[in-house]
Amino acid sequence: MAITYKRNTLTLLAATLGALLSTGAQAEGKISIAQQFGIGYLILDVVRDQQLIEKHGKEQGLEIKVDWNSISGATAMNEALLAGALDVVSAGVPPMLTLWDRTRGKQNVKAIASLGSMPNYLLTNNPEVKSLKDFSDKDRIAVPAAGVGFQSRTLQIETAKQFGNDNFKKFDNISVSLAHPDATAALIAGGSEINSHFSSPPFQYQELEKPGVYKVLSSYDVLGGPGTFNVLYTTEKFHDQNPKTYKAFYAALAEAEQIIKADKPAAAKTYIRVEQSKLPLALVEKIVADPEIDFTVVPQRTFIYAEKLQELGVLKNKAQSWKDYFFEEAHGGAGS
Template identity: 30%
Template sequence: MTRTFRPRPSRRVLSALTAAALTASLASCALAPSSGDTGSCEEETSITIAYQPGLGYANLLLVQVDGTLEEELPGVDITWRELNSGAAIRDGTLAGEIQMAAGGVGPFIIGRGAGMKWKMISSLNSMNLQLMTMDRDVRSLEQLEGDGSIAMPGPDSIQSIVLRKGAQEELGDPRALDSQIIAMGHPDGMQALVAGQLQAHLTAPPFQQQEADQGAHVLLDSYEVFDGPHTFNGIYAMEDFVACNPDVASAMVDALEAANEEIADDPDAVADRLTDVIGGMDAAEISEELTAEGTEFTTTPVSLGLFASFMEETGLIREELTTRDLFFENDATEGGS
């Protein structure tokens, strides 16, 4: 029996709740957690790493499955948590409940722009994000405007930035589709789209391919609107945490680089090890997605500055951020953009 999913009215994003409003509300609490005084800090003996569902976390999930960090950091108790949105992960990091945060660049840049003292330790990947619809008659954003709900993880997710960039180019107004956005995790969004309860879903691998297999087609392509590959997800941490725990940050970079090499060298073996943590896919499907065109597992950030520039231009953040604001200086971020 197929479960029917109905979005709760409280989850609908009203047009008044723009990303600029989220930035303003975050600014009121973002400055407190990081004093910049690391002279008296102590190394953490317990950390939480948070991430979201999806293939965009495959290299991080491989680190989890193989216990790489636990082996490299025997004195650190590591907890892994899956959450449904980058905003929830950002809020948990701000509250001190999460020490290493994996998520899309949208919530990260909005948090940083509001004064939150966190930076990227490493990119996880570059991935092409697509806006999907089951409606064969809808072939453009102009036809989509004013017609039904558009699901994504949140109104400040990287997907929302992609949608606004597309709306600016096609409709002349980056906020033209804001009132249609509803916040929904990727798995629920896919189920709702296929069930006909949404007009569109802006998601990520593997969900967009699974939707295509059910008859959905692409309305918007993030690599097209941002003129090439860009980072999808990264690993972020507060500046104070990294200053006090440099070995943890270094171990994460090393573990991700090793995982990326494994994915490139033997995606089939990696896929076998990920079947228990990436739901709804068998090993062959995972392997195919790991090597799909437009997907690259890399620690090097790509085009974060381009995203930040667009977000400043459209009022999503107050001031344009430089790469110095966005990255920690390490082997992973060297040469990042």
């Protein structure tokens, strides 16, 4: 049985659904996966490059057809998942928790695994900004999804800590939705209204090479240590109706983690090859080897988001532990 890979770069939800609904998601022996862009998806790049899902499927006597897609933005991801156009999607912890919250008792969306822990830095080129308290209405903070994305939710949690829960949206009014590459260009060039950027790897590494750009805050500061950035998630229906495919997928993710940790230079080359990235190999190797980054399927400090976002009223449902919003296959690790 031939293995077919399809990689679509889609930004409009209509195009996403139109292109994907025809793939026939949710059938044992088939899996449709969507990832976003960046080094945070290295585990998936290794899975794809080495055909690990197919490998673990064959160990169960199952030929698995894998459909790979690339989509920009958690909103498009979530809509495609709920429409049945995709089996597995990926995004930051807060967008996943939002969908878990909204689908309880219905599609019952839960996380499959972490894609790794990596810090996101809030950077600025404004020399007068040394801490959150120094931001004014004259500043503009670029984030991928103002008010709702990983970076914005992280900023809101820290803002609540420093200014009180009633003021957790204090910086939403100076936040601007802008893709990471555009925000990076603006911060490095200077002279625009965008003088700050809640960034992520690899972009924050490029920005910090520019004199006058420095870190105000790390997501690790907010979480009190290393924390999961992106996760994979799916519906209860796909999980329950495709046990062999799901098992093969989870095993592939776990093996990819070990492959990366065993040979990080090779993993960096895999990223450039699979993503067709134009980043210098030395920079990608630096990121993969960064001691602050851990490419692991085990969730870390995700429950902080669940607790704080429920406390702030963003989530209606209260999770008792991280296991409430992760499927049981992930429960064996020392997650949090």
